[in-house]
Amino acid sequence: MNEGKVKLAQDKESPKHLPPDESALSNSILELIIEGAGCASCVGKIEKALMEVVGVKQATMNFALRTVTVNGSAETDKLIKAVESIGYNAKSTSGLGDEQLLDEKEQVELQYYQRLIRQMWIALGLGIPLMLYSIAGGPMTVETIFERGVWLTVGLVCVAIMYFSGKHFYVGAWKSFVNHSANMDTLIALGTGTAWLYSMVVVFFPMVLPEMARHVYFEATAMIIGLINLGLALEVKARGRTSEAIKRLIGLQAKTARVVRDNKDIDIAIEQVLLKDILRVRPGEKIPVDGIVTQGHSSIDESMLTGEPMPVEKGIGDEVVTGTLNKSGSILFKATRIGKDTALAQIIKMVKRAQNSKPPIGRLADVIAAYFVPVIMIIAIVSALAWLNFGPEPAIAFAVISATTVLIIACPCALGLATPMSVMVGIGKAAEAGVLIRNGEALQTVSKITAMILDKTGTITEGAPKVTDFIIVDNHYTENNILTSVASLERGSEHPLAQAIVESAIERGLELDNVSDFYAITGQGVSATIDDQHLLFGNQKLMLKNGITLGGFVEQAQALADEAKTPMYFAIDNKLVAIIAVSDPIKEDSISAIKRLKNNGIRVVMITGDNSATAQAVAKKVGITEVFAEVLPEDKSRKVAELQAQHEIVGMTGDGINDAPALALANVGFAIGTGTDVAIESADITLMRGSLHGLADAIAISKATLRNIKQNLFGAFIYNVAGVPFAAGVLYPFFGILLNPVIAGAAMAFSSLTVVSNANRLRFFKAKDH
């Protein structure tokens, strides 16, 4: 019925309501969050209102989640308005996402934390007085009828506590048992259950046990449950801190945007921004979505994404990225990527994924953790049997204590958490420094790199040639009028050096002249006529061919060439006027970054398609001695293989797509990128800023993380490997020492906390100052 109605409406209205390209959804599914829907009867009203919107095929509301799924081709805006018109609020989930999800997650974690703390106090409320009584020398034995009555009451209170504070352990243990798996709940349930059951046997049937063994352990049960709940609560708190890097990234997202619609500025929620919207951003505000500047000029602080402290100048046609800060001018820009497609959203997604992957070093711990629990159960039985067979009297009491202690101390938590916690913090830390690490494996390999291949153009150098030197031969001319003529000449040429000259003239605000009789002489240069003057611009060959005397200027030109610059001669009416040198300048901090790599003992190699002389000149300047020059792009990966054949662990750094095969073959590929698109998807590691310091930073962070993981694994292994035999009573025959189950409970609670806290230390790691 409804469908028919909608169709009619659509037929009638569609000519006027053609959806404006991307702002509408063509037959897709959209989810809205509804606010203010308090009763189930709202469901029908909301669904009906949405069904009446043109293009909606179906609207289904999930009352429990307060969300409605809309199927069809309607615009988000109209759907939201339809819901608002009947008195509810709605927002789209497509743009929302992370921040709200994180808030919800924090809310859930807070509630869980509070519940654990409550459960802890209830359990310790019985455990602590009992333990103090026992320490003070109070008899924990059952000998008289009165004692039986008292301990029976305590035993029943203990059951109540096991129910209120420890139910989750027992339910979890049972559920996983029927599924043929065992986990930490299994150990806790078995340990506390054994202690309680034994104590109840003492209360009800003291006569079946030798007099010395008529001891109750209710305090152990209560204390262990309390302490483990405390441990879990502290762990929840500490875990929250490990995801701080992600929180910071998510926090970069602005909540509202100022859209220019119908010549008016409107402030709207970020989720309501549509593609191709024009947005206004004033100084001091954040860029709300990705886009391209259409009006105005400003400097933008991108340090939060790239780690690069200097603001970047942006003008018409330049890209602006979500989360960066507009510093000086007011700009208008067109939205090109919104919601989950923005560079920031992609970075968050990638960092989250990487944080959950594991480096190979952690895999052994995983395998052990997987078999751990059943093995511990077996050890507990073996230890109980050993006490029963060979132990002193009361053997049964010793057997119960040792089995309980083994079960309780052997929490595999520390082992299981050792790696993921450090990786989470380490990868987050790297992201803050503008280094995006794709996965745990890359994180580990980076720390082992022995050789680093650096692409020259765009990696060591800026990648965009610039006019660097003027030598004026004829003093009648100034730099500017020489540049005007040369740029006018070169405007027609597509050579990259010609582009550098034209750009340099535009930068200086020079107006170019019209030329006639333009000729390009392959491999030599160009010639043309301006205002009846015959102009020549090109190399030495071109000048000599035209009979122009160069004299001592050849040496000056050669000196420029020795500095990796390309000198070109400019002549007017067959008389030399100037020499202009163009070069691809070396990035400001390449020299210091390469020095840092070398200080790490890494063999640094430069690779380039350029001629040997230029390559050598650049290499000499930045302090690289090993150069592969005149290498074709397709041969770059062969050079990687050559180094690998020399047993080097090779890192390859390039500026993206053309270096892809070499990046892929290298043990670790570093892409220099702006942190968008292809670079993020293809390389093992993306350096968000152009600086090569990112390489040394990545290596430093990776080494620190690996060291942290090793500390954690060592701590966890020592804890479990030493703790279990200790608990089983191996030391008893020699020193008379037997671990108390309560101590085991405390140790278990704090073992995972130690690991999480140690991982948190990484948050304070700072890569060395550049």
Add this chain to the structure above:
Amino acid sequence: MMIINIAGFVLISLIIWWFWLYKPAEEEAASDDNKIIVIVNNGVYQPARIKVKTGQQTVIQFLRKDSNPCAAMVLFPDFEISEELPLDIDTDVVLPPMTSGEYPFNCQMQMYKGTLIVE
């Protein structure tokens, strides 16, 4: 004493059999479009053994009802996939077409364990 020792060894054998040797028969097959819903609750994935078809993209929709932080993440190590599972919200994990074999999935600490049986 003899009886107790024998009981102990029987118990050990039972543990080995129950946790390692026994392969649970219950397996749930994914629907025709290779989609299946997995509930995360009380320390386990339900179902924990899932049959899917070879060479097809598979979607597993997780619904986590377990507030234990251990359950917050599911990993498919063979495919380098890890996904956060928010409480009470359906989360789809899309797996690429797979060749036949058994592929485990688990939480970060391998306390929650499941197996994909691709055939």
